[in-house]
Amino acid sequence: MTQPLSYSSYLKLDELLALQQPKAVPAHLDETQFIIVHQAFELWFKLVLHEIDEIFLALGKNDLRSATRLVRRITQIERLWLEQIHILETMSPTDFLRFRDLLGPSSGLQSWQFREIEFASGLKDPRFLALHEGNPQAHARLKARLAAPSLWDAFLAALAKAGLDIGAGRMGSLKALYQDPAQEPLHALAEALIEYDEYLALWRAHHIHMVSRMIGGKPGTGYKIVEKNLKGDQAMGTQGVDYLGSTLSRKCFPELWEVRTVLEHP
Numbered sequence: 001m002t003q004p005l006s007y008s009s010y011l012k013l014d015e016l017l018a019l020q021q022p023k024a025v026p027a028h029l030d031e032t033q034f035i036i037v038h039q040a041f042e043l044w045f046k047l048v049l050h051e052i053d054e055i056f057l058a059l060g061k062n063d064l065r066s067a068t069r070l071v072r073r074i075t076q077i078e079r080l081w082l083e084q085i086h087i088l089e090t091m092s093p094t095d096f097l098r099f100r101d102l103l104g105p106s107s108g109l110q111s112w113q114f115r116e117i118e119f120a121s122g123l124k125d126p127r128f129l130a131l132h133e134g135n136p137q138a139h140a141r142l143k144a145r146l147a148a149p150s151l152w153d154a155f156l157a158a159l160a161k162a163g164l165d166i167g168a169g170r171m172g173s174l175k176a177l178y179q180d181p182a183q184e185p186l187h188a189l190a191e192a193l194i195e196y197d198e199y200l201a202l203w204r205a206h207h208i209h210m211v212s213r214m215i216g217g218k219p220g221t222g223y224k225i226v227e228k229n230l231k232g233d234q235a236m237g238t239q240g241v242d243y244l245g246s247t248l249s250r251k252c253f254p255e256l257w258e259v260r261t262v263l264e265h266p
């Protein structure tokens, strides 16, 4: 007889709760926390990618209202990240050192879901592909996202559908969103997008502060991967916190930030 659906079976809790497998022997108190915080982030990344795909569908139908609502959902998730990242700071830097070596060269730099979010949003840096050559599935997903239209492209397509110039007169069109009340639905979407971008940047800032507090100027665990894959002219900054510092100014929608500079007194 088949069992009726339960909370546990619906959520596949047995499988989910079997996935936290610390490496330290004897066990180290903080490693379970370290794993769960990272896994929780990856689940949120999965949801963000899911929502991004829904946003593409909504914009394909010119449904600006749903697209805006879903972009706001992503921002709400990002707000959580700002809190969540600091859970790690309840571990002391020396406690982290007790199991850090066990991480080998693994690093958040290899989070292909994070990179996929960047690519899907419009922040496309093909140099990152090289980091995922050892994971064909992730590599293929990232390659597909690089080739596919980004959220920024989909936003521009929505502007074009509204009759706005997205070529040479693009800055003028973006200004119009902020100055012409008739463009309210696109203005609401633009504001939702810049907020999404703002919270991603805030996450980077919270992460780098947490990392500085945890490892100071030590090289990150991903240092070896960067050295190996991204050499010479292709090098992406230095190591650890220095590398993270170089990412702080990354923006998914730079033109939405730029338009502020050219807005005039109404």
Ligand code: HEM
Residues within 6 Å of the ligand: 037, 038, 041, 042, 085, 088, 096, 107, 108, 109, 110, 111, 114, 207, 211, 214, 215, 219, 220, 221, 222, 223, 239, 240, 241, 243, 244, 247
């Ligand atoms: C004690 C905890 C952590 C430390 C010490 C740490 C340290 C670092 C360092 C040093 C880097 C730069 C690459 C490298 O050299 O490895 C990095 C990158 C990264 N970390 Fe963390 N991290 C921690 C926790 C997290 C968590 C919880 C996440 C959430 C998924 C995360 C996500 C990332 C991502 C996505 C990158 C790549 C950023 C980019 O390329 O823009 N990290 N981390």
